[in-house]
Amino acid sequence: xxxxxxxxxxxxxxxxxxxxxxxxxxxxxxxxxxxxxxxxxxxxxxxxxxxxxxxxxxxxxxxxxxxxxxxxxxxxxxxxxxxxxxxxxxxxxxxxxxxxxxxxxxxxxxxxxxxxxxxxxxxxxxxxxxxxxxxxxxxxxxxxxxxxxxxxxxxxxxxxxxxxxxxxxxxxxxxxxxxxxxxxxxxxxxxxxxxxxxxxxxxxxxxxxxxxxxxxxxxxxxxxxxxxxxxxxxxxxxxxxxxxxxxxxxxxxxxxxxxxxxxxxxxxxxxxxxxxxxxxxxxxxx
Amino acid sequence: xxxxxxxxxxxxxxxxxxxxxxxxxxxxxxxxxxxxxxxxxxxxxxxxxxxxxxxxxxxxxxxxxxxxxxxxxxxxxxxxxxxxxxxxxxxxxxxxxxxxxxxxxxxxxxxxxxxxxxxxxxxxxxxxxxxxxxxxxxxxxxxxxxxxxxxxxxxxxxxxxxxxxxxxxxxxxxxxxxxxxxxxxxxxxxxxxxxxxxxxxxxxxxxxxxxxxxxxxxxxxxxxxxxxxxxxxxxxxxxxxxxxxxxxxxxxxxxxxxxxxxxxxxxxxxxxxxxxxxxxxxxxxxxxxxxxxxxxxxxxxxxxxxxxxxxxxxxxxxxxxxxxxxxxxxx
Numbered sequence: 001x002x003x004x005x006x007x008x009x010x011x012x013x014x015x016x017x018x019x020x021x022x023x024x025x026x027x028x029x030x031x032x033x034x035x036x037x038x039x040x041x042x043x044x045x046x047x048x049x050x051x052x053x054x055x056x057x058x059x060x061x062x063x064x065x066x067x068x069x070x071x072x073x074x075x076x077x078x079x080x081x082x083x084x085x086x087x088x089x090x091x092x093x094x095x096x097x098x099x100x101x102x103x104x105x106x107x108x109x110x111x112x113x114x115x116x117x118x119x120x121x122x123x124x125x126x127x128x129x130x131x132x133x134x135x136x137x138x139x140x141x142x143x144x145x146x147x148x149x150x151x152x153x154x155x156x157x158x159x160x161x162x163x164x165x166x167x168x169x170x171x172x173x174x175x176x177x178x179x180x181x182x183x184x185x186x187x188x189x190x191x192x193x194x195x196x197x198x199x200x201x202x203x204x205x206x207x208x209x210x211x212x213x214x215x216x217x218x219x220x221x222x223x224x225x226x227x228x229x230x231x232x233x234x235x236x237x238x239x240x241x242x243x244x245x246x247x248x249x250x251x252x253x254x255x256x257x258x259x260x261x262x263x264x265x266x267x268x269x270x271x272x273x274x275x276x277x278x279x280x281x282x283x284x285x286x
Numbered sequence: 287x288x289x290x291x292x293x294x295x296x297x298x299x300x301x302x303x304x305x306x307x308x309x310x311x312x313x314x315x316x317x318x319x320x321x322x323x324x325x326x327x328x329x330x331x332x333x334x335x336x337x338x339x340x341x342x343x344x345x346x347x348x349x350x351x352x353x354x355x356x357x358x359x360x361x362x363x364x365x366x367x368x369x370x371x372x373x374x375x376x377x378x379x380x381x382x383x384x385x386x387x388x389x390x391x392x393x394x395x396x397x398x399x400x401x402x403x404x405x406x407x408x409x410x411x412x413x414x415x416x417x418x419x420x421x422x423x424x425x426x427x428x429x430x431x432x433x434x435x436x437x438x439x440x441x442x443x444x445x446x447x448x449x450x451x452x453x454x455x456x457x458x459x460x461x462x463x464x465x466x467x468x469x470x471x472x473x474x475x476x477x478x479x480x481x482x483x484x485x486x487x488x489x490x491x492x493x494x495x496x497x498x499x500x501x502x503x504x505x506x507x508x509x510x511x512x513x514x515x516x517x518x519x520x521x522x523x524x525x526x527x528x529x530x531x532x533x534x535x536x537x538x539x540x541x542x543x544x545x546x547x548x549x550x551x552x553x554x555x556x557x558x559x560x561x562x563x564x565x566x567x568x569x570x571x572x573x574x575x576x577x578x579x580x581x582x583x584x585x586x587x588x589x590x591x592x593x594x595x596x597x598x599x600x601x602x603x604x605x606x607x608x609x610x611x612x613x614x615x616x617x
Contacts, residue, residue: 010371013340015363068469072476072572083372095368099558103371106380111565114480117473165483168554169541169561177368179314180361182306183354188296210353217354262351263293269349270294 020094031088112170295350309335387614399536410497468579475534486542518592521599523582530574537567
């Protein structure tokens with residue numbers, strides 16, 4: 001969860017989305033390009049096999065049109081029909097959304113893919129066959145064209161949201177929206193066995209609570225035991241809590257403390273008091 | 287505090303979890319096998335469940351401190367959001383609306399850019415015409431040899447005339463010819479649109495170059511007294527084709543303008559608005575190029591009479607003018 005971006009839905013509720021990494025997008029583009037080539041290849045073979053009986057002209061016409069259709073419409077058609085995804089994007093689990101939070105329109109999809117000609121196909125052509133593109137022009141034209149292409153290539157690397165020129169024009173954003181499991185509620189574990197005083201629960205804030213939650217979610221395994229014991233000891237010292245006669249395991253202590261602490265903080269939340277961090281180190285617990 | 291803890295978030299989750307799970311299952315199914323896999327009833331429930339999940343998310347942010355719950359609800363809302371707002375509308379009504387309203391309106395909104403595109407082309411044509419009238423040896427400065435295909439000041443009248451009057455070609459060759467022309471012209475049009483992103487400079491350059499070529503050929507045929515036949519040969523498809531090209535260029539200039547002079551908007555917002563225009567023009571002009579390609583490949587090579595060719599050119603011009611001037615106006 002390195003790069004989250006806020007997005008306001010049309011319903012007015014902000015949600016956080018994870019930005020797709022440049023690597024993911026590159027891999028997706030590679031997959032799509034490979035797929036386009038495979039489709040063209042299959043098509044040429046099919047036409048070649050069927051066009052032997054004096055239909056060479058028609059076959060050539062079909063191939064020319066299909067080349068064009070695939071080159072211009074592969075991306076927009078998939079992004080429209082698969083709700084912002086192409087086969088490559090689906091494989092890397094990323095998708096295109098509208099930056100405004102509203103619906104992804106056909107115009108936006110067409111606009112963002114129009115610039116692919118400049119950002120992807122022309123650079124590839126210059127890279128693979130410089131003579132075919134810049135041949136016949138003086139060398140400085142080739143140099144300028146190369147620089148121009150370079151600007152487009154590095155654009156996604158130099159802006160915060162990894163927008164390429166097509167995203168700028170289309171008003172789009174490429175994100176990851178992976179499914180997430182709903183974990184057990186650690187606060188719903190039945191009646192508490194240990195008691196805490198209110199002043200003991202008024203020391204920590206939401207941040208510490210959620211850090212403790214992360215520790216607890218690692219589980220009560222053997223290799224996690226030293227960490228649990230260390231955290232439990234630190235909390236007990238901080239809030240001045242001592243076990244009575246019986247020994248309490250760190251796991252039970254932390255689980256119970258978590259539930260009590262959360263109940264206390266959520267009750268205060270209902271009253272409009274949100275405590276983010278623990279009280280300063282200077283004012284020790286009584 | 288005694289045994290039973292009062293935790294609003296626990297009860298909140300217990301009450302709503304079932305509806306989240308239902309939404310999650312629906313979203314899973316849409317993402318793996320499409321919207322069509324849902325029944326009418328499930329389809330109707332999807333937006334309701336989505337809004338319920340959003341409201342749960344807002345409530346949870348206010349009352350719950352369970353990080354796992356907040357992360358789950360956020361992810362669920364995000365996934366449902368992309369499913370619901372991922373953009374897919376039924377094709378036929380969208381298609382009709384595009385041709386009846388969106389495209390002509392957008393073209394009208396570009397009338398100034400369109401005018402600039404015409405001016406630049408006319409400028410190129412005038413320059414080529416006047417330069418060639420003074421010194422025909424400069425022909426190769428304006429027209430690359432590959433493009434000229436033997437047409438030039440050194441060609442005989444008969445050669446030039448033969449290109450204009452050719453009409454006997456096998457049917458299949460026509461198909462190839464028009465499909466090639468279509469893809470070639472569309473690619474040029476889309477490139478001139480996309481190049482608008484470079485502040486419109488390459489677009490203006492393309493317009494001037496196009497004007498030069500047009501002016502050079504106009505001069506060549508005009509000087510030989512073949513002007514009437516030449517324009518009869520060019521214009522039946524040329525009206526549609528040049529129009530589409532000018533539209534693409536106009537949209538390209540619009541994008542360039544949005545980048546350089548964003549006005550009151552932020553540069554990003556201004557580009558986004560221009561991009562919408564560009565997308566619409568791109569879709570419409572590709573269809574225009576297709577029509578032009580069909581006229582060029584099939585009609586032109588099978589009808590030789592300049593009178594009929596002029597009539598077709600005139601009627602396509604009138605039809606496009608009426609369409610762009612009148613279609614989609616609110617009464």
